[in-house]
Amino acid sequence: MAAVAVHSAVLGEGRPTLPYAEAGHPGGTPLVLVHGYLDSWWTFEPLLRRLPPGLHAYAPTQRGHGDADKPPDGYLPEDFAEDLVAFMDGVGIERAVLVGGSSGGVQARIVAGRRPDRVAGLVLLGVPATLADKPQVVQFWNRVRELRDPVDPALAAELTDGLTATPMGRGFLKTVVDENLKVPAHVWRETLRGLLETDLRATLSGILVPTLVVWGDKDPLLTREDQRTILDAIPDSRLLVYEGVGHLAYWEAPERVLRDLADFLADRA
Numbered sequence: 001m002a003a004v005a006v007h008s009a010v011l012g013e014g015r016p017t018l019p020y021a022e023a024g025h026p027g028g029t030p031l032v033l034v035h036g037y038l039d040s041w042w043t044f045e046p047l048l049r050r051l052p053p054g055l056h057a058y059a060p061t062q063r064g065h066g067d068a069d070k071p072p073d074g075y076l077p078e079d080f081a082e083d084l085v086a087f088m089d090g091v092g093i094e095r096a097v098l099v100g101g102s103s104g105g106v107q108a109r110i111v112a113g114r115r116p117d118r119v120a121g122l123v124l125l126g127v128p129a130t131l132a133d134k135p136q137v138v139q140f141w142n143r144v145r146e147l148r149d150p151v152d153p154a155l156a157a158e159l160t161d162g163l164t165a166t167p168m169g170r171g172f173l174k175t176v177v178d179e180n181l182k183v184p185a186h187v188w189r190e191t192l193r194g195l196l197e198t199d200l201r202a203t204l205s206g207i208l209v210p211t212l213v214v215w216g217d218k219d220p221l222l223t224r225e226d227q228r229t230i231l232d233a234i235p236d237s238r239l240l241v242y243e244g245v246g247h248l249a250y251w252e253a254p255e256r257v258l259r260d261l262a263d264f265l266a267d268r269a
Contacts, residue, residue, distance in 0.1 A: 002051040006041075009060065011086040016069030018087060020060040023048040028056035029120075029265055030093050034084065035059070036102030037191055038159065040066025040179040043101060045172070046254040052262060058096075060087050062104075064187035066179050075190035077198050081110035088118060097121040097265065101250055103128065103195055106203055113206035121268060122211040122234075123261060126247045128222055129229035130200040136221060137196070144192050147185040156180040165218035165246040172251075204233035211237035212264045214257065216245030 002023045009018050021041040024031075033044045041059035051057055061068045062080055084107055088096065097120050100108030105127030112119045131137045143155070156177045160168075211234045215227045224241075231237050240260055245252050 001049045004045070004048045009087055009090040011083060011090050015083060015086055016063040016071055018060045018062065018068045018083070019066065020058055020087070020091070021045075021048055022056075022058050024051045024056035025053060026056060028054050030096040031055055031057040031261075032084070032088065032093065032096045032098050032108075033057055033059040034098060034100045034104035034108045035062065035065070036100075036104040037195070038065065038156075038180045038183050038188065039101075039104075039176070040068075040182070042066070042175055042179050043248075044250060045175075047250050047258060050254050050258055052258060054262075055258075058087075058091060058093065060084075062107075064183060064191065066182050070184055070187060072186070073190065075187060076194040077106045077110060077200070077203065079194075080107040081114070084108070084111050085115060085118065094118070095120050097123060097261075099123040099125065099261070100127055101125045102247065103131070106195065106198075106200060109207055110203050112209050112211075113203065116207075116209055119209050121264065122207065122209050123214070123264065124211065124230065125214045125250050125257065126216065126219060126222060127213075127230070128200065129204065129226045129233075131195050132200075134221060137192075141192055141196060144188050147188050149185045151181055151183070151185055151188065153177065153181060162220050163247040164252050165216065165244055166252055168251055201229070201233070204230060207234045208236065210264070210268050212260070213237055213239045214242065214249050214260065215239065216242045216247060216249050216252070218245055219247045221247055 040061040098108040105124040
């Protein structure tokens, strides 16, 4: 198991301070792991602990989430994307492979499209082409739009229900829920509002870096057609389908994700 260290990155004047987890050899290929809605770096703990030699991973907790600073505003996908570039600047990453999990892939692909000089490759793990057409997400928004502090722990626990096709350890799930509960109600609202009101299909344009798309065929949120939209928009992209896996392949099949990631990097070495 790889050792995981947690540090803080100061992004500069007017930007939040972000905690981040780091694992792997300093000379390894740099990866930046980008978490999704309400998560923190902890969502990538199964990957970080199993990181093979030759890789050097950074997993920042984004603004408003986990133990990161929680400004009153700045929760559009483009805000998170700008923070991501500032994070890379702050920790001295010139160029990296961006690995986006769930909605974290939205800000990762914004950076890939706008700053290809900083992105060596893009990996999208269970990432939606868009969310506004997902009935479950719209129904959830109708609850979140009225949310006030303190957030009900039962609501946070609901978020993990049914997302994986195989049961996860109770200790890990409790940590995930506890991290979700660190997120104040205004961040729940404004982050989801940003994901629903932004034209997410437009964030797929202009991506010319090599891209690996991973989708579990038991994903309760995303369909194969949703992933096809991503493939059609990104010229140098390919899809891997994980049979029997749900929305969060990096929880359910971390070893396979890392193997496929290593193969993806080797093909482009």
